[in-house]
Amino acid sequence: MKNTKIYLLLFLFLVMVAKLSWAYPNLGLDSSDIHFSNNYPDLNEGTTIWATIHNSSDAYSNPVFAQSIEPFKSYYYEHYNQWLAQSFYYEEDVNLTGVSLCIRDLGDEDELTVRIETNLSTNVPSGMLVVVGASTTVNSGGSFEWVDFMFSTSTLISLSANTTYWIVAQNYTVDYATHAYGWLYADPPEYPNGNIAYKIDQGDWEPKASVDMLFKAYRSTRTVVRFYDGDPDSDGTLIGTDEISPVPDEGHRVAYCTWKSTPPGYRDIYVYVNQYNVIVETDTANNKAYKTIAVDFPRVVSAETIDDDLDGYIDAYHIVFNEAINDSTLVQTSTCGFVVAGYSGLKVLTTLTSHFDVVNDTDIYLCFTESGDPDTGLLPEITYSSTTGKLTDLNDGNPLLDIGFSDIIKTDGTSPAIYSLLSSPQNGALGIPIDTSIKIVFAEEMKVYTTTSAIKVEAIVNKDGEFIPPEVVPWSFSSSYDANTYRHKFIFKPVRPLKNNYTYVVTVDTTATDTVGEHFGGFEFSFTTISNYKESNTFVSDNSKMKIILDARTLKEDFFVEVSTSPLIDSPRKTNIIDANSKLDNDDDPFSFTLEPTVVEIEAFDANGNPITDTFEIPATINLSYEDSNSENGIVDGTSPPLREETLKVYWLNESHSLWVKLSGSKVDSGSNRVSADTFHFSVFSVHGVGATDLSNAYAYPVPFIPSRGDTDITFTNISPLCTIKIYTLNGELVRTIEHTSGATSYSWDVTNDRGDRLGSGVYLYLIKDAKNKKKGKLIIIR
The missing domain is CATH 2.60.120 (Jelly Rolls)
Incomplete structure (x- = not known):
């Protein structure tokens, strides 16, 4: 009996200790803790909702x-x-x-x-x-x-x-x-x-x-979070439920819900934690909060700058909407609602001189001018106020809501998104170390297994600039999720070093899923590793119109090469190029001009990204292509006056004097329509036509000219594209002068004098003269 009393006292003591040691949480959230994967979802578009649940009091567990x-x-x-x-x-x-x-x-x-x-x-x-x-x-x-x-x-x-x-x-x-x-x-x-x-x-x-x-x-410590369309205390509709693990003291957990946005209009999305008081709390006043989402409202999804006249300054901003906009209110006014970098005096345009795709049937492209700003390629801060602007969508008249610069991004809504600012290497990055690790950061928590199995790294271009069958790269990986920023980071480290001057493509396919099973929309990016200067390397432009070949030890250190095929648009040397072209236009040879599609800018950088300006140890070979769809006539497509293939040369840009300088030893391969030359430095290069002045192979036929056998004219061939042909009698009388300016390598003469009369039988002399050379010959006419 004594032992029984002791047991009873001990039992009561333990119960009291258990009660005293039990800690109570204080769960809660506010509107700033509620987030949407898309703040402006379309009708019936899947939207992910996540809510951060905080605990401002003690931890709790299963006591x-x-x-x-x-x-x-x-x-x-x-x-x-x-x-x-x-x-x-x-x-x-x-x-x-x-x-x-x-x-x-x-x-x-x-x-x-x-x-x-x-x-x-x-x-x-x-x-x-x-x-x-x-x-x-x-x-x-x-x-x-x-x-x-x-x-x-x-x-x-x-x-x-x-x-x-x-x-x-x-x-x-x-x-x-x-x-x-x-x-x-x-x-x-x-x-x-x-x-x-x-x-x-x-x-x-x-x-x-x-x-x-x-x-x-x-x-019980089951922490249930419920999501409602509308206030749950007044006919709100339950749209999802999530169960989270106990929220630590002074910590937080994230609950998720996927919702198909319907019906249209403003929707108040409520989040309710511990709605039925399953968990004993010190205070339940903050267990419910809501945030408003706009369903089926127009929104801006992207914007870009436009330099319409290629003068280096922005002429307009190209604003793209997610749906058709009622543009009846878009007039030449400064009250359009948009503000660019603090400047609100904007003029709304519906077309631009050179941009005929500014307006089409499916999307509305709103452009408005902002003169005087250099075109750096960087989009300035763009905002919109619905107070001063009255834009609505075309279907149901919903207004374009206020937007800030951060809102001008395209979002998918249902699929997880890659947080691109934290993805590395960036798409198209050059000079990446061969021991690099690839980092991909998602904007929400992902399932590790499905995500890692969905990521693939492959080599697709070798150091000689050749596309190769994809070579899968083996990697080890790690992942970490930050609940504070909702970022899920995956780091992939190669098992062995990558290859120098190889292009690799990283693919994340649609089998990657987030924690609620939504599939990723698919994504890929590529990068190129640093070149080993001790090896030969070849670089090919994206459009394959330029190739430059460097033998081993052409440079003195590891490097990477950056190629621009549009320096007339995005190069800091654009003004020098334009000036150099202008000087060619003003010389006396109409056949000496730049083939603008061939202009290319090539720069080299060391492993730290510093420009390499030294001359090469040995020459590199640059190879540029030109257009000639009709290989039989030997004329470069689109040239006026017509330009002969054999006259093409490679030039480089002398920036100091804004002059094109001819590289020696240019070679034309008319079969592949390419011109090559050796160079000892990187620069801006282009292909030029040159007026031919070699008359050594010029001649006339038929000689003798006999109309009775069917001869109709005399042809002068292998002549310069710009030359003068004169016909004389044996006693020196000039009977015909021909100014040949067509650029062709031959000219057919109808055997008449300057008055148009037929020349009689006899022996005549001809003289062909261009800017540098002369060629003489005899003609015989038998009538």
């Missing part, structure tokens, strides 16, 4: 709030179906999430089955009220073993304060479902602390085994 002192032995009733019950009493409301039993099969049975039930009647159970049933099979082998019975969501048990409840357990070897729930009450004196044994009132049972049982009951 044991009632526990017996020692195993209570059930040897008094030894048979197959035996129940053991223990009462417990708590001084405040709780939600029961499960119980555990510490069991021992004293009979050393091969198999023992245990089920758990809860009796919600008070005092002593006169009849079993079954609330939840769960069973498990154990083989304790004579030693104690804990078995957990955790209740499901639908059977979470709410218990009231100051009420006696019972946990009832049964060990059996037959199907408990076949027996009636009729129980006999017994109160053997051996069981202290309210422990009561039962037996089934059905038939006779032979003693078989004894079972020891120890009970623990657990408070």
